[in-house]
C-alpha cells in the first residue's frame with residue numbers, strides 16, 4: 001500500500017526515467033532498434049526494479065497514465081534521434097505495453113495522439129505485448145488490430161512462454177516474435193533444446209515475421225543463433241539497457 005501511494009506521486013515528481021536496450025543486426029553488428037525500459041529512482045530506496053512496481057501499477061490502474069507517459073517519452077526520444085541522426089538513428093523504438101493498457105478501448109487513440117504530437121512516423125514504433133495479455137479477451141485483440149492499422153509494428157514478447165502462442169498468430173496481427181531467453185539459452189545446450197529455437201525461426205520465416213532473440217549473453221550464443229538463421233538479437237552480450245546519452249555515443253561512434 002505504501003509502495004502504491006509513493007508510486008502515484010512518482011510520475012508528477014519526475015522520478016521515472018527510461019533506459020534503452022539496443023537490438024542488434026547479427027550480420028553487421030549495427031544497432032537497428034532499441035527497447036525502452038522504465039526505471040523508478042525512489043528518493044529514499046534508490047532504484048526500484050520494474051518487476052516490483054509494474055505489477056503494483058497494473059493493480060491500481062496507474063499503469064494507464066504511466067504507460068502513456070512511457071509511450072510519449074519513448075516516441076519523443078525516437079523522433080529526436082530520427083531528426084538528429086537520420087539513417088544512423090536506430091530504426092525502431094520498442095515500447096512494452098501491459099495487459100491493463102490493452103483493456104482501455106481508447107488506447108489506439110492515445111497511440112495516434114502521441115505519434116501526432118511527437119511527429120514520429122508510425123513505421124519507427126513497435127508495441128510489445130505478451131501472449132497472456134491478448135489471451136484473456138477478444139477486446140484486446142481488436143485494440144491491437146487498431147494499433148497495427150496505424151502502421152505501428154506489433155511484437156509478441158516472451159514468445160513461447162505464454163498460453164496460446166500459435167493460435168494467436170492467426171487471430172492477432174503480429175510482426176515480430178521476441179524469442180524468450182529460456183529458448184536462447186538452449187542454443188548452446190542439447191540438440192533437443194536447440195530444436196525449439198530452430199522451430200521458432202522457421203515459423204517466423206514461414207509467416208514472414210521478424211524474430212528477435214532475447215537475453216543473448218555470450219558470443220557463442222550469438223554465433224549459433226546467426227547460424228540457425230536469426231538476424232536480430234538483444235542481450236547483455238551486446239549491451240545492457242543504456243541511458244539515452246550512452247545510446248547517442250554509440251550512434252556517433254558508428255557514424
Ligand code: G
Pocket residue numbers: 036037038049050051054070096097098241
Ligand atoms: O529491465 P527489466 O528489469 O527492465 O524489466 C523487467 C520487466 O518489466 C520486463 O518484463 C519488462 O517487460 C517490464 N517492463 C520494463 N519496462 C516496462 C514498461 O515501460 N512498461 C511495461 N508495461 N513493462 C515494462
Ligand code: G
Pocket residue numbers: 021037096157158214215216217234235236237240241
Ligand atoms: O519481458 P521483457 O523481455 O520486456 O524484459 C526485458 C528484461 O530482460 C529487462 O529486465 C532487461 O533488463 C532484461 N535483459 C535484457 N537482456 C538481458 C540478458 O542478456 N540477460 C538477462 N538475464 N536479462 C536481460
Ligand code: MN
Pocket residue numbers: 035096128157
Ligand atoms: Mn520486452
Ligand code: NA
Pocket residue numbers: 157158159178180214
Ligand atoms: Na521478453
